[in-house]
Each structure stands twice: as C-alpha cells, then as structure tokens.
Amino acid sequence: DQQVKQNSPSLSVQEGRISILNCDYTNSMFDYFLWYKKYPAEGPTFLISISSIKDKNEDGRFTVFLNKSAKHLSLHIVPSQPGDSAVYFCAASAGFQGAQKLVFGQGTRLTINP
Amino acid sequence: DGGITQSPKYLFRKEGQNVTLSCEQNLNHDAMYWYRQDPGQGLRLIYYSQIVNDFQKGDIAEGYSVSREKKESFPLTVTSAQKNPTAFYLCASRITSTGWNTEAFFGQGTRLTVV
Numbered sequence: 001d002q003q004v005k006q007n008s009p010s011l012s013v014q015e016g017r018i019s020i021l022n023c024d025y026t027n028s029m030f031d032y033f034l035w036y037k038k039y040p041a042e043g044p045t046f047l048i049s050i051s052s053i054k055d056k057n058e059d060g061r062f063t064v065f066l067n068k069s070a071k072h073l074s075l076h077i078v079p080s081q082p083g084d085s086a087v088y089f090c091a092a093s094a095g096f097q098g099a100q101k102l103v104f105g106q107g108t109r110l111t112i113n114p
Numbered sequence: 115d116g117g118i119t120q121s122p123k124y125l126f127r128k129e130g131q132n133v134t135l136s137c138e139q140n141l142n143h144d145a146m147y148w149y150r151q152d153p154g155q156g157l158r159l160i161y162y163s164q165i166v167n168d169f170q171k172g173d174i175a176e177g178y179s180v181s182r183e184k185k186e187s188f189p190l191t192v193t194s195a196q197k198n199p200t201a202f203y204l205c206a207s208r209i210t211s212t213g214w215n216t217e218a219f220f221g222q223g224t225r226l227t228v229v
Contacts, residue, residue, distance in 0.1 A: 009154070032215035043120075043204055043220030044157075051215060089156060093215065100210065101172065102147060102218055106156035 003027045004092050006105035014113050019077040021108050023090035026071065030092040032100075035064060035075045038087045038107070047088075048075070080112045116141045120205050120221035126229050127192070127199065135190045135224045137205035146188035147206040147218065150174065157204060163188055164210060192226065200228045 005024045013019045021035075031052040036044035050057040050064045050073070057064050063076045077084055087107045093100040118139040127133045137146065145164050149157040159172030163182040177196025182188055188207075192199045202225050208218040 006156075034217055036220075041202070041223065041225065043206075043222050046217040046219070049215070049217055091157075091218075100145075100215075101159060101162060102206070102208070103159065104149070104157040 002106075003030075004090060004103050004105040006088075006090060006108050008108050009106070010109040010111070012111045012113060013080050015082060016079045019075075019080045019084065019110055019112070021075045021077075021088050021090075021110065023073045023075075023105055024071060025073075025092050027092070027094060027103075028071070029094040030103075032093045033064070033066060033073050034091045034093075034102075035062075036089045036091060036104075037084075038089060044089060077110075082112050082114060085110060085112045118205060118207050118219055118221040120203075120224050122224060123222065125224055125226045127226060129228055130194045132191055132193050133199075133226065135192070135203055135205075135226070137188045137190065137221060138186055139188075139207045139219075140186060141207060141219065142185070142209075143207035143219070144185070144210045145208050145218075146182070147208075148172075148178075148180065148188070148190045149204045149206065151202040151204060151223075160190065160203075199226055201226060 034049040035047045038044040048062045066073045089107045091104045093102045121136045147162045148160040161180040163169035179191045204223045205221045206218040209216045
C-alpha cells in the first residue's frame with residue numbers, strides 16, 4: 001500500500017520558470033511532510049518541510065504548500081536553475097514523538113533546460 | 115565534523131552469502147532508518163530503530179536483519195534469504211527525543227551487487 005505517491009515520474013522545465021512537483025498521501029495520521037533532493041549514487045539531502053498545522057512554508061526559492069483536505073502537497077521552485085536538476089522525493093511521518101516511520105514517495109526526476 | 119557514515123560505498127556479494135552494511139552517526143540522533151532504492155523506484159523502508167536495543171520492521175524487512183547495540187550504530191545484514199538483494203542502500207538518522215518533528219539526515223549510500 002503506497003501511502004505517499006508522486007504520480008509524475010519526470011518533469012521538464014525551462015530555466016528561470018517555475019517548477020511544481022506534486023505529492024499525494026493517503027494516511028490522515030501524517031502530520032509532518034518533507035521534501036528531499038537526490039543526485040545519483042548519493043544520499044538524499046533535505047530541502048524543506050511543513051507541519052500539518054501550516055499550509056505554506058517558504059525558504060528562499062523553495063515553497064511547500066499543504067492542502068490537508070485534499071491530502072496533497074506541492075513543492076514550488078522559482079526561478080528554476082540548472083543545478084535544480086535532480087530527483088525529488090516527498091516524505092511523510094506520523095506521530096508527535098517516538099519511532100515514527102518516515103515514508104517516501106517514488107520520486108520525480110526534474111530536468112531544467114537552459 | 116558531525117555526520118552519518120555508511121561503509122563500504124560498493125559491496126559485492128556471492129549468492130548465498132550474508133553481508134553486513136555499516137551505518138554510524140555522531141549526531142547524537144535517537145532514531146535510525148534503513149532504506150532500499152531500486153532503479154526507477156522510491157525509497158522503501160527496511161527497518162527502523164528509535165532507541166538502543168529496540169527496532170521495528172519496515173515495509174520490506176524479509177531477508178534482512180538489524181541490531182542497535184549502540185546509539186551511534188545501526189548495521190544492516192542482508193541474508194541469503196533476501197531473493198533480490200542488488201540495490202542501493204541508504205541509512206538515515208533523526209532526532210526524536212525532543213518530541214518535535216525533525217528532518218532525517220542520510221548517509222551517502224552503499225551499492226550492493228550480487229555476483
């Protein structure tokens with residue numbers, strides 16, 4: 001049962017434009033959501049997160065939006081840069097403390113074209 | 115420098131052999147995780163541990179075993195019972211003792227190939 005889904009395996013965006021990556025989840029107990037960026041043969045690096053008590057969190061060029069009623073979150077990157085080309089994973093966890101499972105989606109490969 | 119270290123980076127195993135992947139962190143993190151990534155797929159959770167001497171199965175634990183004898187270390191053994199062990203393995207850790215949600219930090223991964 002895939003609790004976190006990224007339905008777009010790939011996305012291609014022109015440099016300077018906005019990149020929008022989407023993620024859906026099914027478990028209503030999830031209360032913390034994260035986005036990671038990953039290059040081949042490396043570990044993922046943390047980008048930005050959002051708690052379920054918020055609907056938006058911004059950090060520089062990166063903004064994450066959370067729509068709890070739709071069980072949907074999105075990552076906006078603006079403006080997109082060539083160095084943003086990577087695989088992006090969304091992740092979710094449930095529980096205020098304790099051994100929360102950290103569940104990942106399948107990833108979206110973002111390609112920024114010059 | 116604080117961080118999370120996985121070793122080795124590349125590992126080759128003959129069919130039928132057990133092999134152990136190392137994961138060490140000096141971040142004083144409570145929870146540690148093992149994930150597996152296959153080509154074109156996401157990160158699937160194998161095992162996770164919140165405290166020393168305690169761990170829970172993830173979504174694909176069959177054919178794997180772990181131990182958590184020290185807070186800093188969470189080794190993963192890929193046993194001969196794992197039918198398709200060739201994959202990229204990632205270890206992660208995060209703080210959970212504060213009660214607040216935090217991000218997980220990842221190691222650089224171990225590429226395991228069965229020959």
